[in-house]
Amino acid sequence: MTTRTLALRCSALSALLVVLTGCGGAPTHLPNEPVSPVAPRSVDSGGQAFSLYTHCGIDExxxxxRFYERVGGLLDDGSGNPPRGWDNPYQAGRVTRSGSVIIFSDDKGHRERFELRRGATAFTRTCS
Known part of the structure; x- marks a missing residue:
């Protein structure tokens, strides 16, 4: 086998490994962004489809x-996971706004209030 042939095979193998390892990485969308990319209704006009990031509990x-935090603090199972009855890592539902409060609700009956963190530019904690 020539050096060139070996180099081509290594390049092809490297490319294949990059493709395969890319399949199990980060989520395809950022936590807490709208579920549907198609012109969702305004949050103020009756609700918007929303995917709530729940992997480390319900918090923000x-x-x-704009960034909001859950009224009452972190809601979790005591071990940093979502409580029983919540999907993981995301819970599909809807958000509506009333002034500086966002209400998340879903078809399972969950209803959580989140208050605006004025001036916030990021989440208060990072979950992986």
């Missing part, structure tokens, strides 16, 4: 570039 969300 981001809507329209």
């Amino acid at each position: 969300l981001q809507v329209d570039g």
Whole structure:
């Protein structure tokens, strides 16, 4: 086998490994962004489809570039996971806004209030 043939095979193998390892990486969308990319209704006009990131419990969300935190603090199972009855890592539902409050609700009966964190530019904690 020539050096060139070996180099081509290594390049092809490297490319294949990059493709395969890319399949199990980060989520395809950022936590707490709208589920549907098709012109969702305004949050103020009756609700918007929303995917709430629940992997480390129910704590914060981001809507329209603004950050909100759950009224009552972190809701989890005591071990940093979503409580029983919540999907993981995301819970599909809807968000509606009333002033500086966002209400997340879903078809399972969950209803959580989140208050605006004025001036916030990021989430308060990072979950992996």
